[in-house]
Amino acid sequence: MDLQNLAYAAIQVVHNFGAVAVVGSAAFALWAGQGAAGLRRTLAWVMLVGWGAQAASGGAFGGVSWLYYGRFPDIHGIAVAALLLKMACAATGFMLAAVYLYRGTGWSDRAQLRAWHALATLAVVALTAAAFLRWFS
Amino acid sequence: MRHLSIGSLLGVALLAGAQISLAQNASVTISSPMEGATLSAMAQNKLVYEVVPGPRGDHVHLYVDDKEVAVVRQLKGSHALATLSPGPHSICIKVVDKGHTPIGVEQCVKVSVN
Numbered sequence: 011m012d013l014q015n016l017a018y019a020a021i022q023v024v025h026n027f028g029a030v031a032v033v034g035s036a037a038f039a040l041w042a043g044q045g046a047a048g049l050r051r052t053l054a055w056v057m058l059v060g061w062g063a064q065a066a067s068g069g070a071f072g073g074v075s076w077l078y079y080g081r082f083p084d085i086h087g088i089a090v091a092a093l094l095l096k097m098a099c100a101a102t103g104f105m106l107a108a109v110y111l112y113r114g115t116g117w118s119d120r121a122q123l124r125a126w127h128a129l130a131t132l133a134v135v136a137l138t139a140a141a142f143l144r145w146f147s
Numbered sequence: 148m149r150h151l152s153i154g155s156l157l158g159v160a161l162l163a164g165a166q167i168s169l170a171q172n173a174s175v176t177i178s179s180p181m182e183g184a185t186l187s188a189m190a191q192n193k194l195v196y197e198v199v200p201g202p203r204g205d206h207v208h209l210y211v212d213d214k215e216v217a218v219v220r221q222l223k224g225s226h227a228l229a230t231l232s233p234g235p236h237s238i239c240i241k242v243v244d245k246g247h248t249p250i251g252v253e254q255c256v257k258v259s260v261n
Contacts, residue, residue: 012202018246075248083247084208086215147208147218147247 017074025067029137031060032103036130040123050122054110057129061104064136068096085147092143099136103129173201175240175254179225182256188233196240196254198222203250204242211238218247231260 035056039046072082179195186192209217239255
């Protein structure tokens with residue numbers, strides 16, 4: 011078995027589950043509305059870990075390229091824009107989830123839902139950008 | 148510590164050896180334009196190529212004067228080049244892996260455009 015492909019596959023598993031976590035936690039929090047009020051803190055942890063997994067595995071993709079070829083992926087134009095957008099979403103999403111965990115319980119229900127809407131938007135934008143990053147270069 | 152250093156060196160050597168071996172199974176052949184060819188700026192110039200990606204390669208990136216101009220997933224065929232300005236140009240095809248990283252297998256031709 012080729013170790014490089016195995017490394018990429020293992021990182022992809024983490025990246026995929028990170029994507030599921032950021033979209034799934036926000037979708038569930040919004041879909042359940044008031045019904046998920048008691049679960050929102052748990053969902054915020056899932057969101058935080060999800061963004062952390064996305065960022066770490068995204069960096070690891072570049073790390074494998076560097077390890078095997080001594081250089082990062084050769085991307086330009088649309089792919090660079092998509093990568094920057096993903097990174098911005100991950101950083102913003104991670105910070106917003108962290109702030110939510112730290113202070114969110116004191117926020118009004120309306121403010122909490124606004125935060126979940128923002129987190130859902132960041133997740134959807136990041137996943138959309140991922141498709142462009144994958145297929146453009 | 149010494150064992151660790153020797154082990155690390157062996158690991159790097161094995162990785163490099165495997166890398167060279169895998170890269171050797173890949174190739175790029177540009178059959179047109181030929182090296183040193185003169186192209187017409189008015190003509191629709193085509194790049195004709197054949198790529199063997201090897202176990203590490205996935206698709207190819209096409210460069211004109213070190214600037215990426217296309218991502219090509221067809222491994223054998225032709226690709227229409229955009230209009231080239233008069234003067235010397237370098238056209239390269241690099242085999243890249245699934246993550247768009249060049250694996251070190253490429254072919255370049257230098258052409259002149261009138």
